Structure formats: C-alpha cells, structure tokens
Amino acid sequence: MKSDASLPLDGQRILELAARSMFDLFANASEGMLLVDKHARVVWVNEQYKRFLPALGFQRVEDFVGHPVSEVVHNTQMHRVLETGKPILIDLLSNRAGTFVVSRIPLRDEAGNVIGVLGIVLFDHPETTLQPLIHKFAALQRDLDDARRELATQRRSKYTLASFIGSSPAAVEVKRQARRASQSCSPVLLLGETGTGKELLAHAIHAASARSRAPFVSVNIAAVPDTLLEAEFFGVAPGAYTGADRKGREGKFKLADGGTLFLDEIGDMPLALQPKLLRALQEGEIEPLGSNKVVPFDARVIAATSRDLAALVREGRFREDLYYRLNVLPVKVPPLRERRGDIPALAEVLVEDIALRNGSAPFELEAEAVAVLASQAWRGNIRELRNVLEQAAMRSDSPRIAAAHIEQVLRDAGIERLPPVVMPRIRTVEGGASEALRPLAEQVAEVERRAIEAALQATGGNKVAAAKMLGISRAKLYERLEGGTLGFALRGAPPAYA
Template sequence: MSPDTRLPRDAQSILELAARSMFDLFANASEGMLLVDRAGRVVWINDQYRRFLPALGYEREEDFVGHPVSSVVQNTQMHQVLETGKPILIDLLTNRAGTFVVSRIPLRDEAGEVIGVLGIVLFDHPETTLQPLIAKFARLEQDLNDARRELASQRRAKYTFASFVGTSAAAQEVKRQARRAAQSASPVLLLGETGTGKELLAHAIHAASPRAGRAFVGVNMAAVPEALLEAEFFGVAPGAYTGADKKGRDGKFKLADGGTLFLDELGDMPMAVQVKLLRALQEGEIEPLGSNKLLRCDVRVVAATSRDLAALVRNGQFREDLYYRLNVLPIRVPPLRERRDDLPLLVEALCEDIATRGATAHLDLEPAALALLAAQPWRGNIRELRNVLEQLALRSDSPQISAAQVEQVLRDAGQGRIEPAMAVPAAVAAVVPVAATDEDLRPLPQRIAELERSAIAAALKHTGGNRTAAARLLGISRASLYDKLGEVSEIQTTV
C-alpha cells in the first residue's frame, strides 16, 4: 500500500496497520483467497483456497499458480476488474468446485495503476448460509422470466394464412402473393378497404417468415397522437424531458428488433415522422428522443392503408421517396363484394367464433338469409359482416335465422338501400341441405378417393404427364402426388 503524504506519520502508520489487519482478517475468516498480477496470472493462494484445487481439476499447486486465472478458474471475472479497475464486492460464482459468494478487489501501485486483483471466497455454501437472499433472488428471477414469456407471447403473430378464410380465386391469389412476400426481407404494402383483413394478413406474413420466432409489433398511425408518434417509434432516452421515465423507454423499432414492424393506417402518418421513418428504414438506425446516440435496428416492415397513397403523393401529403421505399411488394386485398363466393365460409367461421366468444348457440342461416347477405355491398367488408352476425346472435331467441331477420338488422344498422336477394350462389347452395340421393349416401372416403382420381387425371392430362407441373397445379407437393399415384395406380393408364 502506498503511503498517503497528506496524513500525519502516526495516522499513516495506523492506516497501514489497518490494511494489514483487514488482510489478515479476510485471510483467516474467509473460505479462501487468491491473488493475480497485472497480466492476469495467479501468483498466490492461501491455505484455505488450496482445498478447492482437486475439485477444480488440479492435483498440484504449481499446475494452478502461475497460470492465467481465466484458464484455471471457470467463469471468473478477475480480468474484468483488471480492465476496469472497479471492484466487484459481492457476486455469485459457479464452477466445477461449486457455487461461491466472492469479492474481487483491485490492487494499485503508488501511481494509482492497477497491478493486480485480490479474490476472496466469502462463503462456499451460499445455498445454506445465504438461503433467504438466494430464495428471494430466485423468486425475482422466476417472476422476470414469467414476465418475459408473457410479453413474448403477446408480441407473437396471432394469425396464420389458415385464418384468412376463402377459396375464391381472389382470396387464393392474395394468399399466394402473401406467402411469397413472407419469404422476402423487402417491405410489404397491403392495400385495400377497411375491414378486408389487412392486419390478419400482416400477422400471417410474419408467422410464415424466417422472423416468426421474433416479435411482431404493430403501430396504428390513426390511434397515436401526432406529438407522441416520434417517441412511440424511436423511444425516449432517460430524462429526455420533464416527466420522462428516468430509465428511458424503448420504441416500437427497438421492440421489433429482429422481427416485424406493422405500420397500420400508413396514410395517416404525419410528414415530420415520415422523414425520420425513411432514414430509419434506409440506414437501419434509430435515434431515441433526447439522445445523441444511434442504435442499430433490424426490422422487416409490413405496412397497410385503406387510403390511395399514390393520390396522397401527388397532393404532397405523403413523401414520394418513402412511398417508393415501402411500395416494394404491394398486395391488394379485395373487398368482400369481389369475393362473394367466400361469404358462406366466412359466415360459418364468424358464427363459430361468435358462439365461442359469447357462449351462445351457433347461428344457422336459412338459404334465403345467406342469399340476402351475399347481395349486399358490404362497405365495411368482413368487419361489417361480423357486426351484423353479432347483432343477429344477440337479438334472436333461436339459432335459426331467416331473411326477414337479416333484413331487419340491416335496416336498424342504418343501411340506406338493401339490395334484393340474389339467386342462391353456387357456393351458398353447396352448404344448403338438399334431398340426398343414393349417390350421395356412399361412404365419404370412397367419394373423396374418386374426386382425387378425377382431379389428378385431369392435371396430368393438362400437363402432358409432367408430374411436377401437375403437383404445382393441384397445390400439393410432388412427394404427395407420387404417394397418391401409388394408391391409385390406375390413373397412370388413363392419360
């Protein structure tokens, strides 16, 4: 210990004596001590520490002393104290010899330079000597892990492509484009009227992408006040402004790092935020509010809007450079009136969900009621359709729903003109019970097998016997096609 010239000689002597006494106290009262030099080599251990050598894997002291501490003591932090010069007064160390409560103290020369580190093993059985503290730590760690899992589950995609109900050509094309987009890292722009399922598709794209295991974070531009949008996007540095959280707050970009950021109602984004968003997308960097540090962020953007972005660009209400940055993979989600054949399936799926959530009976719509629903323009699309079905479920005493009941709900909802019911569409007729024939009453597996044979034969004929092309046409893998050909080998002789 270097003498302190500011102290009287007597005081200096007392300080040196105190230092020696403290060293002797730790040497005798602790469970072990070791000393490393400025190069990180072990240069000394006391008698108590020698008893740990066999458990650490060393029979002789010379196999331990003289070697780098990081190579002979697993999980040590002595090198960190050497580098920073800051002590680690209390820490838990686990290695081959067990779990210990340790302290690490830097040693300095007369010039104040770190010349070594003293490591002290305070307790060698913390599970008993520090049981209350360790139990509290374990509970806090468990609570933290539970909170992290809960947060992670909330930030995962809620829907997959199976959630996008529909077999019409329009619905199939949307899903085809979205599946291709899921495998790309480029931004996706979902275009379509409100209520068509753009948010559902955004979830599905994330769930089918390589980022599916990371966070899905959404921001609705229309729901966040303009003054808060920058903080919502990029976060807030600690103490950035009066009333700000002292610990700071992560923005949506940081929360979505490694995952997908969903920008809903993109057309409502203020111009001031558009500039910073463009930079974040181009540079992959964000600057939290009140900070002068840039943070790297890796996010894949999926945006959605019900507005005409091209018109907004022409009118100067949306930045042209940001438009081209986001409009890389545009996908138009068709309105319900362009996929009327999907209405029976949508009604079935929505009624099932309504019954499950509300613990009510599953609605059973008469053919005329379905035909009346199919005839309406559905300005609110699937969201409006769901609202009508929920009203029917709450207002009807019976699960059987007639066309008159549907018409009444539509009128009460303020719909100015109710279109007359169409002739029952083929898709509706397919789910409406009709008189069964002997042909209809054959075993279902037999009828399905015949349908498969017919479809495979038609596909092979259309592709000139090219099985790969036929599998693609049928929407199945080539391996699945080969399996089915093995089951119905007679197909091969028909083409």
C-alpha cells in the same frame, strides 16, 4: 487505500487501520481471497483459497498465480470490474470447483485509477448455507422464464393464410400474392380499406416465411402520439432524458430483430419522422433516442394503410423516396363488396368465433339472413359484418338468427340497406345431385346478378345511383353488365338498364 486529506493526521491513521482491519477480517472470515493486477493477472491468493486449486486443475500455487484470471478461473467477472471500475458485491460463480457466493471490489491508487481487483469467496456450498436465498432466486428465475415464454408466444404470428376465409377469385388472388410475398425478404405494402384483413395477412405472410420462428412485432402508428413515435420505433438510451429508464428501453425495430415488423397505418406517419424511418430501412440500423451509437437490426418490414399513399405523395404529406422504399411488393386487399360470394363462409366463421368468445353455444343463421348479409355494401368490411352479427346474436332469444334480426340491426345503425339477394335453394336435379353443388363461380355470378338487378330496380335504372348503392364504381357496374370477368349479361333487361 486512498487517504482523505480533509481528515486530521489522527483521522487518517484511524481510517488506514480500519481498512487494514477490514481486509484482515475478510481474509480470515471468508472462504478465500484472490487479488489481480491492472492487467487481470492473479498476483496473490490467501491460504483459504488454495484449497480450491486442485479442483480448478492446479497442483501448485505457482501454476495458478501469475496467469490471466480468465484462464485459471472459469466464468470469472474480474476483468469486467477492471473495465468498468464498478464493484460486484454479490454474485453466484459456478465452475469446476463448485458454486460460490462471491464479491469483487476494485482497488484504486491515490489518483483514483483502478490498479487491481480483490475477489472474495463469501460462501461455498451455497446450496446448504444459503438455502432460503437459493429457493427464492430459483422461484424468481422460473417466473422470469415463464414471462419470457409468454412474451414470445404473444409475439408469434396469430394467423396463417388459411385464416383468410374465402374462395372467390378476389380472395384466391390476394392469398396467391401473399404467399409469393412470404418467399421474399423485401418490404410488403398492404393496401385496402379498413376492416379488410390487412393485419391478418401480415401475420400470415410472416407465418409462411423463413422468419416464422422469430418475433412478429406490430405497431399501430395512428394509435401512438407523434411525440412518442421515435422512442417507440428506435428505443431510448439509458438516461436519455429526465425520467427515462436507467436501463434504457428497446424499440420495436430491435424487438423485431430476426423477425417481422408490421407498421400499421403507415399513411399516418408524421412527416418529420419519415426521413429517420427511411434511413433505418436503407441502412439496416437505428439510433436510439439520446444515443450517439447506431444499432444494427435485421427485420423484414410489412406496412399497411387504408389511405391513398400516392395521393399523399402528390400532396407533399408523404415522402416519395419512402413510398418507393415501401412499395416493393404491393398487395391490394379487396373490400368485402368485391367478394360477396365469400360472405356465407365468413359469416359462419364469425358466428363460431363470437360464440367461442362469449362462452355460448354457436347460433345458426337462416338462409334468408345470409341473403340479407350478402346483399349489403359493407363499407366497414369484415369488421362491420362481425359487429352486425354480434349485435344480432345479443338481441336474439333464439339460437337461430333470422333475416328480421339482421334487418333490425341494420335499421338501428342507420346502414343503407339493399334488397336482399335471393340465395339459391338446395334442390335435387337429374341424377340426385344438389343444385347448390354447382361450380362456385356460377353461384357467385348469380348472387351478383341478382344484387345488380335489385339495385337497378330500386333506382329506376339509374346506373350511377345503383353503383353507389352497391358500393362499387360505375366502371365496375358496366363491366358486370357487359359480361366482364364473370361472363354474364342482363339479357332481356328493361331498356333503362342498358
């Protein structure tokens, strides 16, 4: 033991005697002791320890002493104490000889250098001598395992491509692109207005990919303060700053290792942080805040934005090189007004989900209510549609939602309303078939035609105003009027429509 020069000679003598007494006490009271040198070789064992040798596979002390401790004692941590110089005061050690409660203490010379480690077997057969402690440890371990399983469940994808409701041409196309993107590891950029289902598609792409069993980790850039984003992305090294966790904290990139990292609202990424994000994507490694070491990661990146990234690049608010790095597999998610034919199916799914979350019986939408829903522009897209349905459900005393309920919600919210589309009624034709069982494309075309007719009538034939009311561009309106992809024209329309 190192002497203390600040003590008088008598004090030093007492300290040395105390150290020797403590050593003798442990040697006699413990279940066994062994000593390793600075090269991690066993140099001594006491008499009590020798009784463990046969179970470890050694008949003679000479076959045990002089060998590297990691070769003769399985699962030992003595070498770790040699490397760090820090003691391990209480630990459980299990090997062929049994399960033991052990302590490992570094030994130092006068200069403070670690010259060996003393290993002490405090208890053997802890299953009987330390039963209360073992029970508590086992309970804590179970709680930890449950928490890990819950966390793993939360980080799995919540949706699949089947969760993206719709069979309109626009919906089918976006699902085709998403399915194709799932087969690649390249970055995906989801473009579309807010509320169109970009996050759902990100989950679906992950679920259909080879990484589906690994974590899906998302971060909404717009929801995190700029000052915290770097730590959120790259993590924090232990003790990086005052108040930082002593153990450090992993960032989203590392949490998504092996899986998918979803960067929502990438258009709101601060310009100062964009070079670091670009480097992480290019090099596949990150540098935690307060660290000078790089950490490799393997995460597939899916980014999403409701903003015009190309315009932000032109304005100098988004790095051009980062834009090209992200825009490898762009997927444009169509707004709801461009797939009106999906509104009845979407409304039905949303109605069921609202009832499930509220713990109530599902309510029914009348045909006229669906017609009102199908005729709206839905600037907030699916999120706005859900809000209107939820409000209508809360206001209705009946299990049926009528058109009047929907119109009242729209009126109170100040939403610009379009004349309702008259949905085709189900009636039998020759052969007993239902007229509503015509090809879906024909029914969608009819719904759009009626909506355009109503808008043109409401605006006196003003195409610019009608396009604005419908929430589509003037070019898109002309495309519909001339036949376009839907193959219909307003024959016989008043001259003002032409």
